[in-house]
Amino acid sequence: MYDGNLSALSLSSESSGWREKLNMLKQRREAKPAPVLQFSAPTPSPSQPTSMHTPLPQTPQTPSDTAKDYARIDEASLIESYQKPGHTASASRNSHSSRHKAATSSTFSMRAPITSRECLQRATFLKERAHDYLQESRALLDRASVMAYQEAEHSHDKARRREDQFSDPNTAAKAHFHFTLDCDSPYRQQMTVIKSIFSDADIPKISLFDHILPQEQSKNSSVVYVDAQTGRCLTISELRRDALRLAYGLRKYHNIGRGDSVLIVNHNSITYPVLFFAVIATGATASLANPANKHLEMSHQIKDSDISFVFANPDKIELCSIILRERGWSENRVSDRVVSATENSPRSFKSYAQLLCNDLQKGVPETFAGEDAHSVAVTCYSSGTTGVAKGVMTTHYNLVANLTQLDWSRAYSTQKSDVVLAVLPYYHIFGLTSLLLNFLKRENMSVVLPRFSLEAFGAAVEKYRVTLTAVVPPILHSIAKEDVERRHGMSSLKILNVGAAPVSPKLIEQIGEKFNSSVLVSNGYGLTETSPVTHKLPLEYARSHSGYIGRMLSNTTARLVDENGKDVPGDNKSSGELWIKGPQVMRGYLNNPQATAQCMTSDGYFKTGDIAIYDDQTFLFKIVGRLKEMIKYKGIQVAPSSLEAVLLSHPQVNDAAVIGVYDDRQVTELPRAYIVPQDAANFDNQVFCNEIEAWVADIVANYSKLRGGVHTIDVIPKTPSGKIVRRHLHMLAAQQHIGLAKL
Template identity: 35%
Template sequence: MSRDEGWIATTEVEPKIHRQPLDRSGFDSRTGIYHSLDQLGELDKILTIPKLDTATFVLSKFPPPDLAETRVALIDSVTNRRVTYMQLQRSIRSLATGLCHGLGVRKGDVVFVLSPNSLLYPTICLAVLSVGAILTTANPLNTESEIAKQVRDSGAKLAIVVPEEVHKLLSTGVPTLLTSRPSDDSSLSVEELIDGCEPLELPQPRPTQSDTAAILYSSGTTGTSKGVILTHANLISIMTLLKWSVDETSSQNDIFLCFIPMFHIYGLAFFVLGLVCAGTTTVLMPKFDFQAMLDAIQTHRVSNIPAVPPVILGLVKYTGKGGHDLSSLRKVGSGAAPLSKEVDEGFRKKFPWVELRQGYGLTESSGAATFFVSDEAAKTHLGSCGRLIPSFCARVVDFETGVALPPCQKGELWLKSPAVMKGYLGNEEATAATIDTNGWLRTGDLGYFDEDGFLYIVDRIKELIKHNGYQVAPAELEAILLSHQHILDAAVIPIEDVEAGQIPMAYVVRAAGCELTADQVIQFVASQVAPYKKVRRVGFIDAIPRSAAGKILRKQLVSLSQQQVLSKL
């Protein structure tokens, strides 16, 4: 019996595992469910989730003392300061002691963290979780009103914040702890707690698997940002799977580069938790800068970069004028947004020695769902984001009839896994609209599985453009635009139209010195798509607005287009 024709465990009835025959796509025609086809023989072992809380689980995976003293966990890309696993462990335990015995933080308290990436970030997160408190993180670029809303919504009892952002917390009245203390300030800091606290026993009992570990706020790219409740079981489940994927595709000698924001689920799950469990070394960048990224790859001989599509596009367009040595690079991952087939092909042509693997996940699924374990499979399934990873199963549902669809038919992707969120904080209506009574997460993404079980995401259902009754996917048009040699970046949005309902409009970033016209852009796309998919209007812009995770902020572009229309009236 071949691997693809094998038997697989289903999570349809949890927690019992039963066996059923599948076709090579992982699709069971009797139930309409797709199952993971990876690691069939080891599934039970992979899914064994110890009954520990998140921090205890992470610390249990640290290297043994003799190795922890010398193995480097983190490197600051700016200062070159290094932190070993032993130093990281001591810092976590000392800060947890300070939070608990010094500041009175207790199990169930919410701690708000506002900071860019730093060597302290993993320590802060794991110390908060060690106390049994609940972690909620935010983008330092958020405005004062956005931060106040999250602090209020999450019920934060303490804020840990970098000094330069503390003014954004003043209106909330929440007590603050600075990450470091400026020379002219008497405030207590994280660094002082780490240096001044001897690790003590923490209060019992420890958090249970069903207790909330983190409240992460979704990007709100298509609606209001909501607090995603992730339990300790959710995070440990995803850490187990991430460790499995790292063990399958990397080694402890790999050097990872982190510019993904650690306040985002991608950064939190992969870098703060997952890679620490795997015992690897990570070079941290405080924020993304393309030239600084190239410098870091060369200086630290980086071999592995978890990235987002705009970064991969930047590498494709990179001219090499800086003379950077990128020969150490071996693996690049892509997540947080779809990577087009055209960009995928362009990257492989330019960097033939580098493995490129796309994955898919949401904050609501703890950041994961599909991934490519094999680079060979990624090469032969360009545009796909991989197969379901162990513990995940899926449905592809016709969003008009509710019928589960077989391979090669497009519908809304539904997911089920121990990694799926508990719900949205204080929002039963939104939770019920997203998770059905059987635990299926409606992702809101339009996609399909091919006959080999590889997932292709077409676009967000809410972002599909309705033109004369046809559905037009912005991502498809964006991929075509990005294949133009004089277009550095692009985004497609819907524009209301009396006759057609909506028409596609493209915002384009032109290459420096280029005189590309709107008509040329329109004709370039029209030559490659059906008439109803044509771009009807073009605007030129200096930069496409994106979230910290690389997602296009289409709402901002829609507002911009409306302002431009009004200004012409």
């Protein structure tokens, strides 16, 4: 068992280089001595005999004059120390022995008198040092898994070459991970499959309800949800009890069950999990809607999902009622089956609390064992950045698989004591899986905010001592630009998990500077179609590889396919469209088999539409563009996200988006930027726009210059998750009569 002694760790003979790096770590750590906190006893007088119980005199140490001796060494700094040149193993050993020499019994013995402050300081130091050892062990375990993976693949490759030689001596050994398979094209071609470094996890085929809230949770009194505004709490046992009571009511009074689709349109609240799990327990499908939807979007979702029951926020009850009447529902049916998602309800409508029932109902909770686990549990609607939103059919198996993958791949480094801020909307797949389900499964306490505001965010972090949260780039941008940390104590915050939309390394760097590197920003990647997580960046790479989305989760494979249909190498520079295959990939688009066929290959790969590169040395992926958003300037592809990252680094640019506009004279697309100035005086200021254009031209390659011009705009149109809605900008460009935007 690992007891905290670094010298006790032993790796295989091939890992001697890793041991040398570990010695470098020791060298760096021993260069920073512990705070003196001199606890040694006074020197005995010559007449006093020295015994085993009398401490020997110690050389006085000089106390550290800064608090940084107590700073946590996170995994990122560990990796940096491993790679720091100029250290030798012998120096590390000398340093190591000197520390243990200093840490004799007399060092920790008590002198008289001793103050409580010294005791507290020493206890704090030892606590932080214990944290260091824990982080080191995590980094070593991660490295050990990578090494084991490399060794196994090396052996596999060697065996394959030997087999090839026996079968055909004239055939050259095939490259690593290369197979010849039938693809969508009429001919056979070489396919490069990238595998996860993690071993496959066993994924149970059960219902989502039984996976998260099994019978044994009925007596669990752990608090898992707290209302940030009122302080009301919800324990796991209360959640399970109320969800089942509501499910009994839905079954008894409205016969809701398999085949039904129930709309939930509400802001985050501690009631939301009760509504969600009640629908899941009945066997119905939960159709999750954005409360900001207007008539057009809400009508489309209600029709597409064939909604049979509605839980709505009070301010959306009227809109849902109008749409359902338009679909032919009678007045009685509307008042009976449109229910308030809160304890308050307007006029003749009921509250969900009135449906709570204690009468057990047969088949509740519904079991989805075996192949039944592939039944649809949730339909979230894609953001619709390029057209009408599509309903994504996510099964029980998809969600159980993704939760299992997150745990098996150690995607989130959390402890029971961590407090999570649930600010992302639960109706979005990122908020649903990463916040509502993932941290509930881990039994972490989630502080729930109904909607994001920077002041509410800061106040919640301060009041509840929040340690981690999940955010989208717009929230990260607000934190970086505003001085919320000066108005609220945010020292407890340690990790910001970011996803759902691309985030620039510059923005992550600004967060690090703002919080003096005490907050790590860990990137990730996923889509609504993948339930959603496929990649997560390990914490040790959070600073050194901030622009990367991370490693694939377990049970996942990927391909990078260029525009000619060929797979690209993992050289950290060759790019291709990212294709994903795994148990988290959706069942398909609801009522849209044509769209499903367009994005899925015959062998089960989902075409993400994102352009990525892969580094086969670190096993990290990086998104470099979006296939449908790429701008072609005279045949050369230009990624809007790269130009946007450059623009956002300018101090006078608050937000930015780039699109391609077609120029008839040059017969090509030209990159055009729309920016939100930091200073309101620069709106519609052509001189300012020209200066920004010239500034970018000095930074980027010739083909990436903003030849389509720079224009100011009040706000960049985005989805709630932070994705830029470029079709709105294309329409704006078309109206400006300066080139015809590509629609």
